Amino acid sequence: MDAIEVQGLTKKFGSYTAVDNISFNVPKGKIFGFLGPNGSGKSTTIRMLCGVITPTDGSAKILGYDVTKNVSKIKQNIGYMSQKFSLYEDLTVSENLDFYAGIYGLTTKQRKERKSGIIAMAGLVGRENVLTKNLSGGWKQRLALGCALIHKPKILILDEPTAGVDPVSRRVFWQMIFTLAKQGITILVTTHYMDEAQSCDNIAFIFNSKLIALGTPTELIEREHVSNLEDVFIRYVEKSTNQKIQSSFEDLKFLTGEEMT
Numbered sequence: 001m002d003a004i005e006v007q008g009l010t011k012k013f014g015s016y017t018a019v020d021n022i023s024f025n026v027p028k029g030k031i032f033g034f035l036g037p038n039g040s041g042k043s044t045t046i047r048m049l050c051g052v053i054t055p056t057d058g059s060a061k062i063l064g065y066d067v068t069k070n071v072s073k074i075k076q077n078i079g080y081m082s083q084k085f086s087l088y089e090d091l092t093v094s095e096n097l098d099f100y101a102g103i104y105g106l107t108t109k110q111r112k113e114r115k116s117g118i119i120a121m122a123g124l125v126g127r128e129n130v131l132t133k134n135l136s137g138g139w140k141q142r143l144a145l146g147c148a149l150i151h152k153p154k155i156l157i158l159d160e161p162t163a164g165v166d167p168v169s170r171r172v173f174w175q176m177i178f179t180l181a182k183q184g185i186t187i188l189v190t191t192h193y194m195d196e197a198q199s200c201d202n203i204a205f206i207f208n209s210k211l212i213a214l215g216t217p218t219e220l221i222e223r224e225h226v227s228n229l230e231d232v233f234i235r236y237v238e239k240s241t242n243q244k245i246q247s248s249f250e251d252l253k254f255l256t257g258e259e260m261t
Helices: 042-049 071-077 093-103 108-121 137-149 167-182 194-198 217-224 229-241 250-256
Strands: 004-013 016-026 031-035 057-062 078-082 155-159 186-190 202-207 210-215
Touching (some): 031 042, 031 194, 108 137, 167 186
Parallel strands (some): 016 210, 031 202, 078 155
């Protein structure tokens, strides 16, 4: 049994189809990249997998639990982190961890042990009493990851977790992700950074609510005979829209009164 099983998943809002008949599986302990432009259906898919919204059609299972029938079980087994971090700015690092520990019903002993491990893993030692609003984006990112992990989830869902943080923080964050995957945690991550996607075990491209490609980074690059994942994505978008993506400076003629060369 795979950690995540999606079959014909569809979500409609009235006449608008946000996710259209997508299917994919994520093996346990693997990093799965879910890629696509804004508005393509990534976040809607994640909300269905987390049990937040109900699919219009199709099915999805998390560790064998149906997303429409076993929502409480699913929430116990997943950790979720978004680019907004979902932290309380007026609480300290320690207080944020205490808050999330309380939500998941951890005992005093569990909370103490897990807080200590998370603070060490995230490099937050010495910052326990710092107000969250005074942390940099990179430190907030690490704290948010810690809050998502405090109940020891078996699956971690990350929705554009590195948006807006500096390259060093991105590198440190991904080192943490690799460590978690080696410990057996399954990770589904959405990202716009192709270098991050390259680090995933498997990736899926979604565009205009439809899944347009699925495979390992190497497989997709070789399949399209290009040199990198960005070119793969551009190639798929061009095929889906029947339009060539190209840059044109023709509309900038008014700046100089001359044709751009």
